[in-house]
Amino acid sequence: MKKLLLSVILVLPGFVLWGQTPDEQQVERAYESFQKTFRSEQQPAEPTQRFRGNVVPLQSVVLLPAWFFAPAAASQFIGISDALSDSTTAQQQAILRALAVAAFANGCKVQNISDNYYSDHGGRKTLGKFNSFTSLSSHGNLNYELLQTFMSGNGEAIVLLQVNHEVAGTTPIESHLELFQSETGDNLMTRLMFDIRTDTLQQLPAQASWLLKEEGKKSDINSNIDNMPQVLPLARYRYSSELPLADPAPDAYTFDLTNGLWCGYLSALAVNLEQMQVFSSQVKFLDEDFNDQFQDLTRIVYHENIAFSLHRITIIDNRLSVELEKTNTSASF
Numbered sequence: 001m002k003k004l005l006l007s008v009i010l011v012l013p014g015f016v017l018w019g020q021t022p023d024e025q026q027v028e029r030a031y032e033s034f035q036k037t038f039r040s041e042q043q044p045a046e047p048t049q050r051f052r053g054n055v056v057p058l059q060s061v062v063l064l065p066a067w068f069f070a071p072a073a074a075s076q077f078i079g080i081s082d083a084l085s086d087s088t089t090a091q092q093q094a095i096l097r098a099l100a101v102a103a104f105a106n107g108c109k110v111q112n113i114s115d116n117y118y119s120d121h122g123g124r125k126t127l128g129k130f131n132s133f134t135s136l137s138s139h140g141n142l143n144y145e146l147l148q149t150f151m152s153g154n155g156e157a158i159v160l161l162q163v164n165h166e167v168a169g170t171t172p173i174e175s176h177l178e179l180f181q182s183e184t185g186d187n188l189m190t191r192l193m194f195d196i197r198t199d200t201l202q203q204l205p206a207q208a209s210w211l212l213k214e215e216g217k218k219s220d221i222n223s224n225i226d227n228m229p230q231v232l233p234l235a236r237y238r239y240s241s242e243l244p245l246a247d248p249a250p251d252a253y254t255f256d257l258t259n260g261l262w263c264g265y266l267s268a269l270a271v272n273l274e275q276m277q278v279f280s281s282q283v284k285f286l287d288e289d290f291n292d293q294f295q296d297l298t299r300i301v302y303h304e305n306i307a308f309s310l311h312r313i314t315i316i317d318n319r320l321s322v323e324l325e326k327t328n329t330s331a332s333f
Contacts, residue, residue, distance in 0.1 A: 061238045062152045062261075064315070067160055069241060074309045075164060076147065077102045080262040081157040082210075082223050083233055090157035091149065093225060096204050097262070099142050100175035100196045101269065102163040107307045108138035112274055114300040129184045134274040136177040141170035154237060156261060173198050179270045190214045194266060212263060219259055237261065238318050245314050254319040264320040265313070272324050276306060 068078060079098025081090040117129040148160035173196065180191040192212040198204055211222045223230040236258045248254060253271050255264040311323040 056234050056236055058236045059154055059238060061240050062154060062156075063240055063242050064152075064158070064261075065148070065150050066241070066243050067148050068150070068158060068313065069243075069245065069315075070312045071160065071310060073162075074105075075162060077105070077161050077163055077310075078265070078313070079157075079159045079161065080265055082221075082230060082262060083152075083155040083235065083237075083260060084157075084230060085155060087151060087155075087157065089225065089230075090151075090155060091159065092204055093208060094157040094159045095144070095146070095161065096173075096196055096198065096208050098159055098161045099144060099163065099171060099173045099198070100138075100194075102142055102144075102161070103138040103140040103173045103175055104136065104177075104269075104273070105308050105310065106138070106140055106165075107305060108136050108273070109303070109305050110273055110276070111135045111303045112301070116298040116300075118298070129182070131183075132179075132181045132274070134177075134179045134270065136270070136273060137175070139172070139174045141165065141172050143170050152261075154235065154260075155233075158261070171198055171204065177266075177270055179274060187216065192267060192270060210262070210266070212259070212267075221259065221263065239315055239320075240318075241315060245316065247316060248314045248321040249323070252314075252321040252323070254316075254321045257315070257318045257320055261320075265322070268320055268322040269324075272322055273306070273308070276308070276324065276326055 071078065077098045079094035079096070079101070081094040081097070084090040084093070112132065112134045114132040115130070117131075143164045145162040145164075146159060147162050150158040152158065175197075176193075176195045178191075178193045182189045190212065191214075194210045196208045197206065199206060205225045207224075207226055209224045213220045221232060223232060237260050239257050239261055253268060253275075255267045255271075257264040307327045308324045309327055311325060314321045314323075
């Protein structure tokens with residue numbers, strides 16, 4: 001991702017952004033607020049190595065059904081639960097997540113701010129640090145039909161929903177996603193947060209959240225349903241298809257599934273949506289003289305309302321990729 005954004009800086013016309021729109025001001029305020037919260041958190045010195053190391057069991061390979069990889073229509077959506085001990089709770093969580101993705105697909109607001117820090121040492125500029133913060137939000141009133149259900153041996157529920165907008169019997173969904181990545185040298189830190197809110201008219205949870213913190217090979221995942229923490233097993237996961245799959249596109253982003261199917265799927269959606277509008281970015285440059293060293297900050301800001309359709313999911317060597325296509329208008333369902 002860093003290489004793509006840096007190439008965008010090179011091909012975009014270089015200019016200083018003297019004035020900002022309200023949306024640009026909003027994403028910068030959100031980024032500054034996130035940074036304050038992030039710094040104030042008491043992060044453990046050694047994050048839980050939930051899925052790493054020889055002491056963590058390696059689960060059997062899960063053969064996923066063919067319908068998981070290519071929904072038959074733009075109005076069909078996949079939902080995936082955590083590995084939970086209760087199958088009813090797992091299915092409810094998977095349905096809620098599928099509805100949230102459907103709301104994003106129908107139309108979501110994407111805001112991103114990326115900072116590239118350079119240092120000038122005797123006239124030689126080097127990239128010292130890269131930060132990227134993306135916020136996605138959406139809401140909708142959806143009606144759904146459960147088409148398919150699959151329970152993995154790990155306790156994960158996977159559902160396929162037919163989703164429609166109708167006047168009667170709809171479920172209001174509000175969903176918010178934040179992706180923060182910070183890269184310094186070879187060290188990459190990721191924080192991915194997903195929050196969903198609805199009501200209980202259709203016996204679904206009123207609230208669900210999920211948070212991944214990852215740095216190097218250390219990772220920690222927290223999941224809540226109706227503000228109740230869910231106990232997630234210590235395990236490493238593997239997945240494959242019942243049918244042969246075509247290779248992903250050469251430039252596709254792929255995501256390791258060791259931390260679970262939902263983790264890889266959500267990461268793929270977040271990064272692909274983040275990159276979908278990168279070429280409409282606005283660029284500005286800030287300079288700072290620090291300890292006789294000239295520091296240059298290149299900031300990229302963009303915001304857009306987008307809709308998309310999901311064409312296919314690919315899993316090769318336990319790495320998942322998604323193929324999304326931007327649509328100019330809200331999805332027709």
